[in-house]
Amino acid sequence: MRLVLLGLPGAGKGTQGGRISEKQGIPHISTGSMIRAVIASGSKLGSVVDSYISRGHLIPDDIAIVMLKERLRMDDCSTGWILDGFPRTVAQAKHLDATLMQEGIKLDYAFDIRISEEEAIRRIEQRRMCRECGEAYHLLYYPPTQQKVCDKCSGELYQRPDDNRQTALQRLGVHMKQTHPVVHYYAQSGRLISINGEREIELVFAGVDIAFSLLLDTGCAGEVR
Ligand SMILES: [Zn+2]
Numbered sequence: 100m101r102l103v104l105l106g107l108p109g110a111g112k113g114t115q116g117g118r119i120s121e122k123q124g125i126p127h128i129s130t131g132s133m134i135r136a137v138i139a140s141g142s143k144l145g146s147v148v149d150s151y152i153s154r155g156h157l158i159p160d161d162i163a164i165v166m167l168k169e170r171l172r173m174d175d176c177s178t179g180w181i182l183d184g185f186p187r188t189v190a191q192a193k194h195l196d197a198t199l200m201q202e203g204i205k206l207d208y209a210f211d212i213r214i215s216e217e218e219a220i221r222r223i224e225q226r227r228m229c230r231e232c233g234e235a236y237h238l239l240y241y242p243p244t245q246q247k248v249c250d251k252c253s254g255e256l257y258q259r260p261d262d263n264r265q266t267a268l269q270r271l272g273v274h275m276k277q278t279h280p281v282v283h284y285y286a287q288s289g290r291l292i293s294i295n296g297e298r299e300i301e302l303v304f305a306g307v308d309i310a311f312s313l314l315l316d317t318g319c320a321g322e323v324r
Pocket of ligand 1: 229230231232233234249250251252253254
């Protein structure tokens with residue numbers, strides 16, 4: 100199955116993407132990991148991507164699509180994939196559909212992990228990251244066993260400087276304007292699966308998992324509680 104994950108910042112896309120990947124054996128492809136990998140590969144495309152990133156610029160859509168196309172052609176993507184962080188605009192979503200059609204494949208579903216804006220702000224404020232492995236924790240929903248220590252690698256946990264209320268409000272404003280319409284784009288083509296994200300991580304994953312299994316069985320879109 101080929102999926103994209105949607106949701107406000109703080110909705111838990113990265114965490115849920117990682118879990119689906121583990122359970123279903125398909126790769127979880129976040130924009131960040133894809134950018135790091137293409138730059139590390141030393142390819143021509145990698146140096147083009149690096150020239151934008153190192154100047155702090157956004158990667159133009161046409162280059163992002165080429166990068167994605169190369170990634171999705173890799174062997175591990177043959178039975179499906181989960182995209183996280185792309186598309187961020189309706190233009191990108193349309194571009195993605197057109198590109199996949201050229202490749203003879205299609206995006207099956209968009210999973211929208213729904214949380215309110217107020218909840219998104221609370222979560223961003225309570226997020227802690229591992230300096231070593233990048234694992235994300237949440238002080239309430241996914242706390243580390245030991246304060247300030249990563250369960251996975253014993254690295255130090257910290258709060259990113261931009262994980263505060265003011266920056267969160269700005270990010271949410273941009274998200275609602277640019278990215279939220281992507282939800283409607285997928286709903287219009289009957290591919291939107293809406294998941295209640297305002298629960299503990301385990302319960303959200305149970306919802307994701309049920310949706311995934313139902314879709315494999317029936318191929319019908321809809322809402323999962
Ligand atoms: Zn760690």
